[in-house]
Amino acid sequence: MSKLFVDLTIAFRNLVQHRRRSLFLGAAIAAVTALLVLLNGLSTGVRETMIDTATTLSTGHVNVGGFYKVTAGQAAPVVTDYKKVLAVVQKTVPEMAFAVHRGRGWAKLVSDTGSMQAGITGIDIRSEPKFSSVLQLESGKLDDLAQPGTILLFDNQAEKLGVKVGDALTVSAPTTRGTNNTIDVRIVAIAHSLGLLSTWNCFIPIESLRALYQINQESTGVIQIMLDRKDFDHIPAIAARLRQALDQAGYRIMEPDPRAFWMKFQSVSREDWTGQKLDITNWEDEISFMTWTLKALEGMSVVLIVILVAIIIIGIMNTMWIAIRERTREIGTLRAIGMHRREVLWMFLLESLMLGLLATIVGVLAGAAIAAGLNAAHVPVPTGLQFFLMSPHLHMSVHGSLMVRSVVFITVITGLAAFYPSLKAARLRPVVAMSHFG
Amino acid sequence: MKAIVSVREAVKNYTLGNVVVPALRGVTLDVVEGDFLAIAGPSGSGKTTLLNLIGCVDTPTSGSVEVAGKDTRRLSERELTDLRLHTIGFIFQSFNLVSVLTVSQNIELPLLLQRKLTGPERAQRVSALLERVGLREYGTHRPSELSGGQRQRVAIARALVTRPQLVLADEPTANLDSVTGAHILDLMRELNRTEKTTFIFSTHDQSVMAHANAVVRLADGKLVDRVTPAQAAAENGLPA
Numbered sequence: 001m002s003k004l005f006v007d008l009t010i011a012f013r014n015l016v017q018h019r020r021r022s023l024f025l026g027a028a029i030a031a032v033t034a035l036l037v038l039l040n041g042l043s044t045g046v047r048e049t050m051i052d053t054a055t056t057l058s059t060g061h062v063n064v065g066g067f068y069k070v071t072a073g074q075a076a077p078v079v080t081d082y083k084k085v086l087a088v089v090q091k092t093v094p095e096m097a098f099a100v101h102r103g104r105g106w107a108k109l110v111s112d113t114g115s116m117q118a119g120i121t122g123i124d125i126r127s128e129p130k131f132s133s134v135l136q137l138e139s140g141k142l143d144d145l146a147q148p149g150t151i152l153l154f155d156n157q158a159e160k161l162g163v164k165v166g167d168a169l170t171v172s173a174p175t176t177r178g179t180n181n182t183i184d185v186r187i188v189a190i191a192h193s194l195g196l197l198s199t200w201n202c203f204i205p206i207e208s209l210r211a212l213y214q215i216n217q218e219s220t221g222v223i224q225i226m227l228d229r230k231d232f233d234h235i236p237a238i239a240a241r242l243r244q245a246l247d248q249a250g251y252r253i254m255e256p257d258p259r260a261f262w263m264k265f266q267s268v269s270r271e272d273w274t275g276q277k278l279d280i281t282n283w284e285d286e287i288s289f290m291t292w293t294l295k296a297l298e299g300m301s302v303v304l305i306v307i308l309v310a311i312i313i314i315g316i317m318n319t320m321w322i323a324i325r326e327r328t329r330e331i332g333t334l335r336a337i338g339m340h341r342r343e344v345l346w347m348f349l350l351e352s353l354m355l356g357l358l359a360t361i362v363g364v365l366a367g368a369a370i371a372a373g374l375n376a377a378h379v380p381v382p383t384g385l386q387f388f389l390m391s392p393h394l395h396m397s398v399h400g401s402l403m404v405r406s407v408v409f410i411t412v413i414t415g416l417a418a419f420y421p422s423l424k425a426a427r428l429r430p431v432v433a434m435s436h437f438g
Numbered sequence: 439m440k441a442i443v444s445v446r447e448a449v450k451n452y453t454l455g456n457v458v459v460p461a462l463r464g465v466t467l468d469v470v471e472g473d474f475l476a477i478a479g480p481s482g483s484g485k486t487t488l489l490n491l492i493g494c495v496d497t498p499t500s501g502s503v504e505v506a507g508k509d510t511r512r513l514s515e516r517e518l519t520d521l522r523l524h525t526i527g528f529i530f531q532s533f534n535l536v537s538v539l540t541v542s543q544n545i546e547l548p549l550l551l552q553r554k555l556t557g558p559e560r561a562q563r564v565s566a567l568l569e570r571v572g573l574r575e576y577g578t579h580r581p582s583e584l585s586g587g588q589r590q591r592v593a594i595a596r597a598l599v600t601r602p603q604l605v606l607a608d609e610p611t612a613n614l615d616s617v618t619g620a621h622i623l624d625l626m627r628e629l630n631r632t633e634k635t636t637f638i639f640s641t642h643d644q645s646v647m648a649h650a651n652a653v654v655r656l657a658d659g660k661l662v663d664r665v666t667p668a669q670a671a672a673e674n675g676l677p678a
């Protein structure tokens with residue numbers, strides 16, 4: 001029997017001795033831990049859905065976009081001679097999964113019964129490896145988007161315009177030269193809405209986009225670099241590397257600006273330069289206008305967790321004060337027979353940490369089980385919320401790392417809450433062992 | 439013979455709010471090694487206070503207390519704890535066992551705090567002492583399963599397991615019936631003889647004093663005299 005074993009025995013048996021109190025406090029700790037896991041799982045789920053959707057619909061993990069200005073006051077979201085840029089990109093980011101290029105624009109969609117403004121993206125559907133996996137088609141065929149003069153809409157747009165697959169639309173936009181141009185397109189596919197991003201986005205073949213804006217074959221809107229999950233943490237480093245390499249290759253690079261490209265027109269137009277400048281951004285920059293929803297969700301979670309943790313802390317401290325009062329004579333006795341203060345401190349801390357650890361493990365497992373259950377149940381998200389969650393179903397993402405972090409976090413909180421009462425216990429004078437009361 | 443305890447003009451005042459309660463008013467006392475000394479006196483005379491000073495769980499307001507050659511005033515909290523751990527054994531009036539530990543674990547605890555002996559050495563000491571106090575079969579019991587007399591025997595075993603030079607017992611029989619109390623005193627006396635351990639115990643019970651080598655009498659925080667048990671008994675009109 002070692003000292004640690006006795007410490008553990010004392011801690012465990014005291015918890016068992018005061019079964020009701022331990023269970024009550026443990027259940028509270030477990031509940032808060034489970035809630036922490038669920039809230040985090042929800043945020044992570046939304047974030048992952050958001051990244052997945054956004055990186056398919058409107059941004060790469062890292063982008064090389066930019067503006068071309070014929071005159072100082074006229075900015076077009078165009079990268080000229082893009083194949084050369086792509087060559088530099090491929091050489092500089094060998095670890096990338098793949099890169100695609102897309103045309104960018106903002107145009108008016110006109111149908112027989114309605115019209116609306118929307119972002120239009122020019123894509124080459126045959127060179128888009130992931131596109132089809134994110135979109136859920138309501139009607140039509142994605143492959144048809146390979147033919148020029150076609151368009152893919154989302155159901156909310158189709159509804160607003162009062163159109164269906166096979167109908168014609170007119171797309172109207174100002175060209176780089178400042179005059180208006182229109183093209184006629186045929187609707188070949190309508191996809192289920194993916195929330196916020198799909199209200200502002202539709203897709204046409206890149207040749208059609210070039211025709212609309214009267215730009216040449218060698219121009220595109222943006223090169224989107226897709227990375228493997230393992231490289232997500234290196235996104236800032238990769239962006240910096242690209243910036244340097246393109247600079248050395250002789251390109252003019254814009255200052256880092258964490259906004260979506262379409263928010264930069266005004267400021268770029270006000271700047272006094274002409275010709276081409278490249279802009280290197282990451283996915284967060286491009287969807288910064290909508291990550292506030294995520295921030296709001298996380299903020300609310302934090303507030304809730306802080307309140308609950310505060311309650312837990314009060315609960316732990318209260319329980320400790322009661323326990324210490326009850327065990328005053330025992331503490332005095334142990335001090336009298338030669339237990340040092342830090343050993344008393346450790347004894348009480350250990351008891352709390354043990355309760356905390358057991359409770360948080362139970363809580364994390366319960367949280368993960370509830371999350372798995374909710375995922376499996378395909379709980380539908382109210383339409384209003386779908387807009388922000390970007391998914392028709394509630395999706396919680398509980399990773400192992402989240403579970404471990406939750407256990408550690410709440411257990412550490414437990415230890416911290418127990419520290420002051422334990423310190424007080426350790427500072428009790430050994431004479432209290434002799435008192436014949438209490 | 440060498441003094442293991444040397445108390446000089448010890449004064450102890452307690453303050454209750456702004457009232458000063460004098461508990462000891464200048465006590466001087468020497469205890470030699472191997473002694474079996476009773477501290478007698480009526481309730482409130484200062485017995486517990488004196489034992490607390492000797493046991494290094496409290497320090498005098500003025501005067502000095504030396505234990506095993508060490509002046510307790512000069513020791514830090516840590517050093518006092520070490521002195522208690524290695525030199526002194528305690529037997530409490532209310533037994534004060536750790537309720538969640540078994541009898542064996544209670545007895546072993548001071549050895550674990552000392553961190554000097556190996557597992558097998560500790561186990562050997564514990565079982566020898568269990569045998570000695572007549573609780574061989576009770577090692578795995580919890581204190582709550584034992585009678586008062588048995589619990590006090592566990593406490594004696596715990597006090598002796600480190601082979602301390604000095605064992606202090608504050609009214610060790612106050613919570614026991616007289617027959618059990620006499621057994622406990624006999625056991626202490628026997629250990630005093632065989633192990634040469636110095637015992638100091640307090641009591642206000644005449645029959646308990648009878649076991650001692652000598653009786654130090656306290657009254658009102660002052661040491662009255664030092665007599666033999668027979669004298670103490672005679673003055674109280676009781677047979678020794």
Ligand SMILES: Nc1ncnc2c1ncn2[C@@H]1O[C@H](COP(=O)(O)OP(=O)(O)O)[C@@H](O)[C@H]1O
Nearest residue numbers: 452454459461480481482483484485486487488
């Ligand atoms: N913690 C304390 N606070 C205040 N007064 C105390 C305290 N402990 C003891 N006393 C007082 O000191 C005196 C001696 O007490 P004590 O040493 O316990 O005597 P005894 O053990 O002989 O009964 C008594 O008057 C008692 O009321």
Ligand SMILES: [Mg+2]
Nearest residue numbers: 485486487608
């Ligand atoms: Mg007393």
